[in-house]
Amino acid sequence: MGMAATQGNPPASSEMLARLEADLDGLLEARASVWPRRSHPAYRALKAALETYTNAVCTLAGERPALWISEELQAATERFRNHPVFIVGAPKSGTTLVRNLLDGHPELVVLPSEGQYWATFLRRFGRATFSSQIDALGRIWVERFINPDGQPPLWLLGKTRADRTNSYVDFIRYLTAWAHQLQGRGSGNLLLALALAFHAVTKGPANGRAEDGATPVAWVEKTPLNELYLDLILTSFPRARFIHVVRDPRAIVSSRRTLKAYRGPTRHSLVADCLLLRRSFAGGARNLRRLGTRRYHVLRYEDLVQEPVEAVRHLADFLGVEDDASLTRPSVMGRPASSNSAYPHLRVPGRIYDEASRRFVDVLNAREQLVIEGVLRREAGRFGYEWPAPPRPALIMAVARAGIEAIPFYFHRLKARLNS
Numbered sequence: 001m002g003m004a005a006t007q008g009n010p011p012a013s014s015e016m017l018a019r020l021e022a023d024l025d026g027l028l029e030a031r032a033s034v035w036p037r038r039s040h041p042a043y044r045a046l047k048a049a050l051e052t053y054t055n056a057v058c059t060l061a062g063e064r065p066a067l068w069i070s071e072e073l074q075a076a077t078e079r080f081r082n083h084p085v086f087i088v089g090a091p092k093s094g095t096t097l098v099r100n101l102l103d104g105h106p107e108l109v110v111l112p113s114e115g116q117y118w119a120t121f122l123r124r125f126g127r128a129t130f131s132s133q134i135d136a137l138g139r140i141w142v143e144r145f146i147n148p149d150g151q152p153p154l155w156l157l158g159k160t161r162a163d164r165t166n167s168y169v170d171f172i173r174y175l176t177a178w179a180h181q182l183q184g185r186g187s188g189n190l191l192l193a194l195a196l197a198f199h200a201v202t203k204g205p206a207n208g209r210a211e212d213g214a215t216p217v218a219w220v221e222k223t224p225l226n227e228l229y230l231d232l233i234l235t236s237f238p239r240a241r242f243i244h245v246v247r248d249p250r251a252i253v254s255s256r257r258t259l260k261a262y263r264g265p266t267r268h269s270l271v272a273d274c275l276l277l278r279r280s281f282a283g284g285a286r287n288l289r290r291l292g293t294r295r296y297h298v299l300r301y302e303d304l305v306q307e308p309v310e311a312v313r314h315l316a317d318f319l320g321v322e323d324d325a326s327l328t329r330p331s332v333m334g335r336p337a338s339s340n341s342a343y344p345h346l347r348v349p350g351r352i353y354d355e356a357s358r359r360f361v362d363v364l365n366a367r368e369q370l371v372i373e374g375v376l377r378r379e380a381g382r383f384g385y386e387w388p389a390p391p392r393p394a395l396i397m398a399v400a401r402a403g404i405e406a407i408p409f410y411f412h413r414l415k416a417r418l419n420s
Contacts, residue, residue: 012059014164020053021159028147028154035150046147054142058135061172069177076205077196080109080216084195084237085319087222089245090280092255094301096149097330097352098245099222100337101312104326106214108319109199112156112332113144115221117191118229126187134179137190138172141198145171153335157201167201174200188236195219202333218319225276227283230290242291243315244284246383247301249277249376250369254360269409270368270402274375281379294318298383308352328352370398 027049030042037043085108089095103110115121125136145156145168157167174197182189203216218241226233233240253273260268288296297318304311312327330337330352360369373387374395381387 012056012063014060014160014166017053017056017060017166017169018160020049020056021155024049024053024146031147032151032154050143050146053146054139057142057166057168058139058172060166061138061169061176064169064173067173067177069181072205073200076215077199080199080218081192081196082237082239083218084192084240085218085220085243086226086233086240087220087243087245088227089224089284090247090252090277091224092252092259093224093247093280094245094299094304095222095224097301097304098243098299098315099220100330100332101327101352102220102315102319103337104329104331104334105321105324106326107217107321107324109195109203109216109219111195111198111219111221113141113149115191115194115223117188117221117223118226118232119223121190122187130179130183133190134176134193137194138175141175141194142168142171149332151338153332153337156333171197171201186236187232191221191236195221217321225280227280227287230283230287241295241297241318242287243297243299243318244287245299245301245304246281246284246385248360248385249274249281249380250360250364250372251301252277253368253372254363257363267409267412269406270371271406272409274372274402277376278379281376281383285379285382300384305352367398367401370395371402374399 024046027042027046031046034042087095087098087102099110099112102108103112121137121140125133128136147154157171160166175193178193178196178200179190182193185192199216199219227242227244230242253270256273257268284298288298290296297315299311299315308328313323316323316327364372370390374390376385377387377389
């Protein structure tokens with residue numbers, strides 16, 4: 001994996017990891033206090049410290065003997081390894097909430113952060129050597145296990161223990177072992193290796209943390225917009241099932257804009273948001289027709305937060321798991337988790353909040369609402385978001401103005417791509 005100590009860096013050790021963990025604690029607290037801002041010095045300092053820690057973890061893992069996947073661990077994964085569930089939908093539609101509601105279920109192996117595998121990882125590392133891909137994926141996920149969403153809970157795999165063992169080092173070793181065992185099984189082989197390595201260090205038979213004898217029946221990955229990569233996903237996982245979370249497009253645009261404002265100076269475009277949502281809704285409708293309701297479950301965010309008991313019962317039926325009480329308590333690795341809502345007062349751990357359905361009226365003006373309703377009326381209407389047809393002259397004028405306002409956004413995006 002190319003994890004040997006680099007020239008000029010001290011050799012990694014368990015003691016070194018423990019010291020770095022102590023340094024990271026203060027930075028993690030500082031980052032959580034300003035979440036979701038990314039322009040703050042705490043964010044930049046944390047990224048640098050996480051890279052240092054990850055380098056040490058990978059170096060130490062590379063110095064340990066290679067792991068072999070035991071027959072016992074093979075058997076423990078047999079039932080769920082070929083049954084992935086992908087949570088998809090537009091950004092800010094509620095996909096994180098759904099993932100966190102599934103997190104505590106003993107019959108599921110739920111990755112605690114966004115995979116970003118098909119659209120981001122493969123695009124960036126798809127042509128790299130196999131060992132470089134393993135190394136990159138391992139580094140990405142060590143950081144995500146420590147600080148998955150920028151706010152508590154943190155250190156999802158714990159810290160270096162008194163016996164000098166470290167679960168992040170174990171994760172890298174299991175990831176490497178599974179990746180080599182699955183090599184050549186399609187473009188999704190590393191994503192499956194990731195899920196199996198995560199299972200090994202959390203619910204696997206060797207660590208003594210199996211959930212009261214419950215056997216996982218599926219593993220779950222969440223990445224917004226994966227509905228647009230259905231063909232690629234099914235090539236690697238022909239038995240895959242999907243949970244597509246939809247939400248009132250006006251609320252999505254409002255939430256995205258509010259979150260961007262909290263993160264610091266940024267650009268946004270109503271036109272870009274509408275086009276993104278149009279692709280997501282159209283993709284969902286197309287996927288539903290292709291796979292049917294037994295493999296493609298559409299979950300309306302409004303139904304989930306207003307009638308959670310009923311919504312999670314249908315979700316459990318779709319997944320073929322028990323209707324467990326954990327399905328109404330959002331968590332990450334079993335610890336109460338707050339939402340990643342754009343509204344700070346709604347970030348209370350372990351609870352489902354019904355964000356006011358018409359909060360968007362405080363963020364979007366009447367013209368912007370008209371553009372969203374006019375552009376997305378057909379696509380959103382397929383999922384129960386129905387609005388009267390707007391006056392055509394007014395809609396044309398509103399869309400034209402939105403298009404003019406979008407010019408600086410697209411110019412800035414083009415400039416950034418040319419400079420990258």
